[in-house]
Amino acid sequence: MKIFVTRNLPGRALSRLSEAHEVDVWEYETPPTKDQIIERAKECAGIITLLSDDISRNLIAALPELKVISQYAVGYNNIDITEATRRGIIVTNTPGVLTEATADLTWALILSVARRIAEADRYVREGAWRVAWGPELLLGMDIFGATLGIIGMGRIGYAVARRTTGFDMQVLYYSRSDTYLTRAAEKNLGAIKMSLEQLLAEADIVSIHVPLTDQTRNMIAGKELSLMKQTAILINTSRGAVVNENDLYEFLRERRIYGAGLDVFQQEPTPLDNHLLELDNVVATPHIGSATVSTRNRMAQIVVDNILQALDNKKPKHLVNHEVYHQS
Ligand code: NAP
Ligand code: GLV
Ligand code: GLV
Numbered sequence: 001m002k003i004f005v006t007r008n009l010p011g012r013a014l015s016r017l018s019e020a021h022e023v024d025v026w027e028y029e030t031p032p033t034k035d036q037i038i039e040r041a042k043e044c045a046g047i048i049t050l051l052s053d054d055i056s057r058n059l060i061a062a063l064p065e066l067k068v069i070s071q072y073a074v075g076y077n078n079i080d081i082t083e084a085t086r087r088g089i090i091v092t093n094t095p096g097v098l099t100e101a102t103a104d105l106t107w108a109l110i111l112s113v114a115r116r117i118a119e120a121d122r123y124v125r126e127g128a129w130r131v132a133w134g135p136e137l138l139l140g141m142d143i144f145g146a147t148l149g150i151i152g153m154g155r156i157g158y159a160v161a162r163r164t165t166g167f168d169m170q171v172l173y174y175s176r177s178d179t180y181l182t183r184a185a186e187k188n189l190g191a192i193k194m195s196l197e198q199l200l201a202e203a204d205i206v207s208i209h210v211p212l213t214d215q216t217r218n219m220i221a222g223k224e225l226s227l228m229k230q231t232a233i234l235i236n237t238s239r240g241a242v243v244n245e246n247d248l249y250e251f252l253r254e255r256r257i258y259g260a261g262l263d264v265f266q267q268e269p270t271p272l273d274n275h276l277l278e279l280d281n282v283v284a285t286p287h288i289g290s291a292t293v294s295t296r297n298r299m300a301q302i303v304v305d306n307i308l309q310a311l312d313n314k315k316p317k318h319l320v321n322h323e324v325y326h327q328s
Helices: 013-020 034-041 057-061 081-086 099-114 117-125 155-162 180-189 196-202 245-253 293-311
Strands: 002-005 022-025 046-049 068-071 090-092 147-151 170-174 205-208 233-236 259-262 282-284
Touching: 002 034, 013 022, 013 293, 034 057, 046 293, 057 081, 068 293, 081 090, 090 293, 099 117, 099 155, 099 205, 099 233, 099 259, 099 282, 147 155, 147 196, 155 170, 155 180, 170 180, 170 196, 245 259
Parallel strands: 002 022, 002 046, 046 068, 068 090, 147 170, 147 205, 205 233, 233 259, 259 282
Antiparallel strands: none
């Protein structure tokens, strides 16, 4: 069967796919436009997509042969799942293998914002370091003994929370359901469940780990930021649109919160004139949560396993739309 892949993937996974199917890989760095995807995928039974591809209702409707969309990410907010399901198209993702790498990156941002690492690096390189040592040079915030608030105690939220043990931190969390992970967080880490409002008011570090959905879009805006401590830090490694960037900018500029670490943005790539980038108390990274060599290789293997299983009429292990198997 024919498969279109919207970007080359690391490792050897795609050659495994080529042994079983006719694989066409987009050859450029710039992602294909909607029309280019339609042109290349119109006869395809499967496509492998990135989170930066807008797999909209119209696009899906223009691909009559499509049986499976295999997303190279755990998040799938870029895909119209309802439309895919309605048309009987299987959607899969790559959960789990990127959990620890994304939790590590989250901690890199926590440490960078609290201890002003990006700012300190600029300070050294720009030649501003002219006095040997200063009692008041680049003072930051303590992480040891601080309180961490996790919004969305899922796989990544829990992995971020687990890393607190060496820092002797209290963990608070907000999540909508009770799961094996929320129970594990309570039992193993002494995490305390509370309302979003209470968490925002009590946490020294607030870290967001919910998926982007209709419920979570703009979840952290002015009202929520106004509940945070003036000394608190906001970390977002989920999706940019969960946070209102304009409101966040105002709060950071006026120092009504201490700082923010952002791996994700409302628009990606974020434009250079995004005001957030003017602020010293912001650490920005270009959506690199899962960007380690071994993680990206494992994601490629899973993306290929998922599409092979689906095209082989087996239920893929990492299925997003379970309903697709339960409709007539
Ligand atoms: P997950 O295991 O599904 O965790 C998400 C958690 O959020 C679940 O506990 C879920 O609870 C909770 N949640 C969902 N909607 C909620 C709501 N409206 N209110 C409160 N809690 C809600 O997913 P994951 O693997 O940890 O990944 C989380 C997200 O991280 C992904 O969706 C993706 O957007 C992002 N991500 C980013 C990077 C990066 O490179 N920066 C890398 C990987 C992932 P329920 O059980 O109630 O649904
Ligand atoms: C990355 O953002 C992912 O959702 O895997
Ligand atoms: C700092 O380097 C110290 O020795 O306290």
